[in-house]
Amino acid sequence: MLGFSSTATRANFELVVRNLHGGVQTLDLSAADANAACALAAQDGLQVLACHARGSLESTPTEQQTVTRMGMDVANFSFELASLMAAGLSVMEALRTLAAKESHDQTRRALLDIVAGVSEGLPLSAAMQRAPGRYPPLLVATVSASEQTGDLSASLRRYAEHQLLIKALRDKVVGATIYPVLLLTMGCLVVMFLMTVVVPKFALLIASSRHELPWTSQLLMSWGSFAAQHAWQIRSGGVFLLVALLMTGRHVLRSGAKSAWLEKVPFIGPTMRKFRHAQLYRTTGMLVRGGIAVPKALQLGATLLGDADRTRLGQAISLIHEGRSLSHALEGAQLADPVATSMLTVAERTGDLADMLERIAAFHESRLQRSVEITSRLFEPLLMIVIGLVVAAIVVMMYLPIFDLASSLQ
DSSP states (O other): OOOOOOOOOOOOEEEEOTTSOOOOOOOOEEEEHHHHHHHHHHHHEEEEEEEEETGGGGGSSEEEEEEEHHHOOOHHHHHHHHHHHHOOHHHHHHHHHHHHOOHHHHHHHHHHHOOOOHTTOOOOOHHTSSTTTTHHHHHHHHHHHHHHHHHHHHHHHHHHHHHHHHHHHHHHHHHHOOOOOHHHHHHHHHHHHHIIIIIHHHHHHHHHHHHOOOOHHHHHHHHHHHHHHHHHHHHHHHHHHHHHHHHHHHHHHHSSSTGGGGGGGHHHHHHHHOOOHHHHHHHHHHHTTTTHHHEEEEEEEGSOOHHHHHHHHHHHHHHHHHTTTTHHHHTTTTTHHHHHHHHHHHHHHHOOHHHHHHHHHHHHHHHHHHHHHHHHHHHHHHHHHHHHHHHHHHHHHHHHHHHHHHHHHH
């Protein structure tokens, strides 16, 4: 039997396994590392589909991280494999064909490792799972479920279409923010140039005239004199600020924009939360359609959410295990708005849950796109006006003393 005793050098792991009867279940056990945990499960004749540290769902590799590790697009791999199998090739023949056409050595070796596993008699999901972290658990779970239903090609195609839809939505959201970010960056650079280069030179020129200045110009010239005297400190601070912003942006990109502080930023936080909810509903619908139970489908989609929503999702899964309906569980965990709750209630009566989850995702995506488009159309001209006013104010305050000086000379 599996050992569940814990020692100081062990960690708790949660494993998704397939038992001897073909059923999928979840196990909790302690081991020195993930490989040892998988070995313990294999000793009992269980096939490990996924393994991660208990309470560390965020450490599960995402599709984007898998692309980086493998050097290939997992969605494209799924689509090509599904197309070859739909054309009549077996799994082995399709994998060998993909490996033969691949020019990237790391990707070719990954495909040949799967071929070796399948040739040994392992199912495709088990062969993919032999290299932990190489393939996303979402793909492995999809393949495992399809092996029980016999529609592997259709499941792979659904997974590829799912990833393409998520990518298209992400590209639209990112694309709508590129121009405002560039505009804000250029505006800040112009203001910094005026305040650190132009204004100090004007301050030295005006100070030599000993002419009385308006109070606004006095403040600006005081800053100019200070900047001229502490030029290297200001430049060092600017470089430090730039490096901090770049590191923050890098962290946000690596974490998939799941930083807790980002969720508190007005507009950005709610928008990202809507985007993640749309991803969760679409992913859950795809997995349920493939034959995976709702609690496990939600658990696999937990990595798409932020920290706070991931905790709420865990509470919702616990409520489902206690016998609560999906609609009530998600509503109680604040993961379903009134529209989603009503649609889920209808799905629970009709039994068409997968289709309804995808409809909810489409509804959220449509509303998110409209919100981003409207906000960007309002924000861009407002941002241009603000930047223009700031630059104009600096220029006017610089030239007011010159105008006064010219008037006095006349």
